[in-house]
Amino acid sequence: MPELPEVETVRRGLAPLLVGRRVTGIDVRDGRLRRPVTRRGLGPLRGARVLAVRRRSKYLLVDTDAGRTLLLHLGMTGHLRVDDAGRPEAPHTHVVFRLDDGRELRFSDPRRFGMVELIPNDRLEQHPRLAGLGPEPLEASLTGALLHAATRGRRKPVKNLLMDTRTIAGIGNIYACEALYRAGLHPRRRVGRVDAAGWDRLVEALRAVLNEALGAGGTTRRDFLNAEGEPGYFAVSLRVYDRKGKACRRCGTLIRRIVQAGRSTFFCPGCQR
DNA sequence: AAATGAACCTGTTTGC
DNA sequence: TGCAAACAGGTTCATT
Numbered sequence: 001m002p003e004l005p006e007v008e009t010v011r012r013g014l015a016p017l018l019v020g021r022r023v024t025g026i027d028v029r030d031g032r033l034r035r036p037v038t039r040r041g042l043g044p045l046r047g048a049r050v051l052a053v054r055r056r057s058k059y060l061l062v063d064t065d066a067g068r069t070l071l072l073h074l075g076m077t078g079h080l081r082v083d084d085a086g087r088p089e090a091p092h093t094h095v096v097f098r099l100d101d102g103r104e105l106r107f108s109d110p111r112r113f114g115m116v117e118l119i120p121n122d123r124l125e126q127h128p129r130l131a132g133l134g135p136e137p138l139e140a141s142l143t144g145a146l147l148h149a150a151t152r153g154r155r156k157p158v159k160n161l162l163m164d165t166r167t168i169a170g171i172g173n174i175y176a177c178e179a180l181y182r183a184g185l186h187p188r189r190r191v192g193r194v195d196a197a198g199w200d201r202l203v204e205a206l207r208a209v210l211n212e213a214l215g216a217g218g219t220t221r222r223d224f225l226n227a228e229g230e231p232g233y234f235a236v237s238l239r240v241y242d243r244k245g246k247a248c249r250r251c252g253t254l255i256r257r258i259v260q261a262g263r264s265t266f267f268c269p270g271c272q273r
Numbered sequence: 274a275a276a277t278g279a280a281c282c283t284g285t286t287t288g289c
Numbered sequence: 290t291g292c293a294a295a296c297a298g299g300t301t302c303a304t305t
Contacts (some may be wrong), residue, residue, distance in 0.1 A: 002299090003299090034299095036299095075282095075299055075300080077284085077298080109282095111282045114281070173298065173299085201292090204297095221297085222285080222297070223284095223297095241298095262278060
């Protein structure tokens with residue numbers, strides 16, 4: 001489900017509901033996630049107060065005054081929702097954090113690709129999931145020049161590079177396709193054959209599409225919902241993703257679907273070279 | 274070293 | 290209509 005704009009949308013929804021709250025209890029209904037979750041492992045969170053909710057790549061970090069940070073990942077189908085205790089739960093609700101205001105933070109995830117982990121702060125930066133992440137695309141540290149320099153002589157397709165979180169954080173299948181379309185780059189183009197101007201265009205296109213998606217509250221194709229249970233509205237603005245066989249809005253060429261590294265890629269053969 | 278493919282799961286859509 | 294195959298917003302491990 002969630003790429004950077006969706007995770008950031010969830011973060012913005014969660015922050016005002018969680019910051020300042022105290023965790024009064026934790027229920028693990030089904031701990032079989034990507035890594036096993038246990039009530040014991042989350043135990044130190046009991047009584048902790050939430051200081052902040054941050055995002056890094058597609059991870060959410062809930063800082064607490066217990067010297068530990070709750071690391072959350074939504075995988076493909078994960079949801080985080082704050083709701084009044086007693087309200088009906090979504091199916092596949094695996095972990096529930098009870099709060100001191102009568103509400104609950106609920107993590108649900110049908111496919112169980114998501115992650116819930118409590119990490120001591122002094123080990124947070126070295127954590128294997130966070131160490132080695134590339135720059136945030138909406139921050140100034142990501143530049144076309146950086147990508148140009150990093151890709152000389154390499155042969156990886158540019159679409160696959162965009163989705164490699166060690167190079168750029170937070171880009172998934174939808175926004176990789178959309179950014180390449182806006183930059184006029186063919187998804188199979190080898191990274192070593194993209195020139196400096198091409199990388200500049202790509203970074204600019206990436207920022208534009210991510211910011212527009214953020215403004216729309218993210219993309220809901222199947223089941224993305226924010227912390228209040230509402231969908232995002234960027235799906236209507238997608239120009240290539242999931243538009244196989246439809247006409248390109250700019251040149252009329254039919255959008256094609258190919259498979260790269262096991263993932264669908266959508267592109268316009270007329271606009272992308 | 275770098276790139277691809279399979280695996281992890283369940284639910285929904287597509288195609289015969 | 291019914292069933293099976295394909296596919297889904299992600300990450301990680303094994304294999305070329």
